[in-house]
Amino acid sequence: MTSTTPVPGRKRDASRDDALRQAALEVLAEVGYDRLTVDAVAARAGAGKATCYRRWASKAELVVDAVSHIKAKLEQPNTGSLRGDLIALTSHATARDDSFRVDVQSGLLTGLVRDAQLREVFAEQFVAPRKAVFRTIFEQAVERGEITPAPNVELLSDIVPSMVFHQLLTTGRPPTPEFVLRVIDEIVLPLAQATPEAKNQQQNQNQTRTPSS
Amino acid sequence: MTSTTPVPGRKRDASRDDALRQAALEVLAEVGYDRLTVDAVAARAGAGKATCYRRWASKAELVVDAVSHIKAKLEQPNTGSLRGDLIALTSHATARDDSFRVDVQSGLLTGLVRDAQLREVFAEQFVAPRKAVFRTIFEQAVERGEITPAPNVELLSDIVPSMVFHQLLTTGRPPTPEFVLRVIDEIVLPLAQATPEAKNQQQNQNQTRTPSS
DNA sequence: GAGTTTCGATACGCTTCAGTTCCGATACAC
DNA sequence: GTGTATCGGAACTGAAGCGTATCGAAACTC
Structure with a gap:
């Protein structure tokens, strides 16, 4: 199903996805959703804004995707009481x-x-x-x-x-x-x-x- | 203390204060603080924006003052239980x-x-x-x-x-x-x-x- | 009446920011 | 090499929206 047509051109760098998501979470934690700007996220990730908009259509989608990719790891306590x-x-x-x-x-x-x-x-x-x-x-x-x-x-x-x-x-x-x-x-x-x-x-x-x- | 110097010119219409405060509360209730615009408040009150800024220096002060002027009237219940x-x-x-x-x-x-x-x-x-x-x-x-x-x-x-x-x-x-x-x-x-x-x-x-x- | 201030209304300047477009450089397929 | 798509970077567009300036009309003092 995948790669039926081997498209030409440079491949997308998957590490940019993670870097942008992580940067989005950091900016989100620091200034909150309203004050978060896409420019700030891109700068934080060391990426261009175009790279960001090539993956997510809007600021909202970026944040939603970033949050949904958080590794939960909320550990289950069991202290005995x-x-x-x-x-x-x-x-x-x-x-x-x-x-x-x-x-x-x-x-x-x-x-x-x-x-x-x-x-x-x-x-x-x-x-x-x-x-x-x-x-x-x-x-x-x-x-x-x-x-x-x-x-x-x-x-x-x-x-x-x-x-x-x-x-x-x-x-x-x-x-x-x-x-x-x-x-x-x-x-x-x-x-x-x-x-x-x-x-x-x-x-x-x-x-x-x-x-x- | 007051009116030591009888200033010339048209008096401020105190009713405009109330109208603007009330309008601010209404817009606030409808769209929330972020989406509240001073233009919308002035329009709602049937007032000019200048009239608004003659009384409050900023949107924040307007909202704060409007909220602080709410008549609480939170009645004390006494039903017997x-x-x-x-x-x-x-x-x-x-x-x-x-x-x-x-x-x-x-x-x-x-x-x-x-x-x-x-x-x-x-x-x-x-x-x-x-x-x-x-x-x-x-x-x-x-x-x-x-x-x-x-x-x-x-x-x-x-x-x-x-x-x-x-x-x-x-x-x-x-x-x-x-x-x-x-x-x-x-x-x-x-x-x-x-x-x-x-x-x-x-x-x-x-x-x-x-x-x- | 003369001068001054407020009124509603509108226009303007300015900043912020989302989203787009272009750039030269790089990476990949053929 | 030739195509093409990506990269970071930067410039640009357009829309909001705050706060200011200006207008003619009205109201008030003297």
């Missing part, structure tokens, strides 16, 4: 080593509101893997006998990222490790460790009272 | 009547990341009043004997808005009333209604294990 796993996972966010990953997410924030394709790749690259890791963390805790199965793992796994983003938006800078720790200890863990009786009690309450609108 | 109050407060977010207020907040989102002054006025106009209302809601529940005093009301009051914003960012549209209801029933209420014993148990856990970083 639910609290340890949660801390291990979320300490990534404040750790120095993959602060780059966080900066990329912050840089994407401004673009998320209006660009549906950006939301798609954001969900695919950051939200979905995180949810999978969270799910496994809770499954491990259940197997360990630490907690009883919670039906709302999906909701619980959104708490930490939600509050981290909210903190980022309202203060302008990433939250402290202490803040993340408080969210884990005062919100996520108490909910996960709630007794089955408490869960039933809560469920009854939902059924008895129905909201107005 | 904690759950009722929480629903009453957060149903505002999805209700038709002050969806405008929500749209303004959404419109501000993109600007929050880079403009510190915008964050300031956002916190002042939206975050702070909301926190005050939340605090009172919990105080009412304590007086009612419904719950015991929670030391982390501040943290609890951030849960709903955080998850609403996160949902907005990752899906592109405001969350459904059902989602908000789930957050209230499965997260906020169980935490608020936790028994004192559970709270102590949780606190002990925090002290025994210390995070690595």
